[in-house]
Amino acid sequence: MEEHTGKKNYEVDWNEYLPGVAIDCVIFGYHEKVLKTLILEYKETDFFALPGGFVLKDENLDEAASRVLFERTRLQEISLNQFYTFGSLSRFNPEPMRIVMQKNGLEPTKSHFLLQRFMSTGYYALVDFKEAEPIADFLSDSCQWYDIHDLPSLLWDHEQIIQKALESLRENIDHRAVGLNLLDDEFTMRELRNLYETILGKELNRSGFHRKMVNSGRLNRIGKKNTGKAHRSPYLYRFNT
Missing domain, CATH: 3.90.79.10 (Nucleoside Triphosphate Pyrophosphohydrolase)
Known part of the structure; x- marks a missing residue:
């Protein structure tokens, strides 16, 4: 309508x-x-x-x-x-x-x-x-x-x-690129974890989440985020779909 x-x-x-x-x-x-x-x-x-x-x-x-x-x-x-x-x-x-x-x-x-x-x-x-x-x-x-x-x-x-x-x-959160329309094209692992935690309504183990997402094969790591502090700059990722 x-x-x-x-x-x-x-x-x-x-x-x-x-x-x-x-x-x-x-x-x-x-x-x-x-x-x-x-x-x-x-x-x-x-x-x-x-x-x-x-x-x-x-x-x-x-x-x-x-x-x-x-x-x-x-x-x-x-x-x-x-x-x-x-x-x-x-x-x-x-x-x-x-x-x-x-x-x-x-x-x-x-x-x-x-x-x-x-x-x-x-x-x-x-x-x-x-x-x-x-x-x-x-x-x-x-x-x-x-x-x-x-x-x-x-x-x-x-x-x-x-x-x-x-x-x-x-x-179905682990079977779909749920952040594809909700995050910027390039995002940090923390930003992706924040999204998952908001949807699931609970906190997730940081290292465990990082390991699971890297091993899922759904992400491409594309370099570090420019923060002006190289040793503290997080990596940026992009969905490979």
Whole structure:
């Protein structure tokens, strides 16, 4: 759902989308040892939710997820990881969306596309704060970064979706170059360890972490960082992916 700022009563042609199929994106961003995620705030409601969207009838599921990510951040060619499908009957509650639509000047019928039950596939992405441009959709006032430890109360099962995404990220942290979109192209081992500790929520043994990462084969050492103190300058690394 692309944004349409200032267009009260704006509607899209919902016949272009697959009924009952949704996507929820957990977009993680990292900055100064803080892990955050993007959250939408719906207009005039104090309702908060994950950025999401729907699948066009002529679109692959992964393509739809990439489109949703682009619409909310203006970022392209970002790795998206599908981690779970949420289909519990208990997640179906059309009333919040009915209120959101009414606050936006819309009077939906009971059978409106947005008020139906949806199965939602969850994707998570790791992005660079400095590169992302948070953009709200046409039903929302804002799209902002929130600390994952200080989230507002979210609609439906979106808190569960975030926790599931975080679990998946932690489980796969050694199988993906998780710093590829979160660190500068060249980084120190300490900067990489800070990222791992923030994601895992615990301190890591410095020498053990260094040894594991060097032996992983995922890093190239490219020289020392210029600090003006050669004997204390740390080595710089780059992902070899």
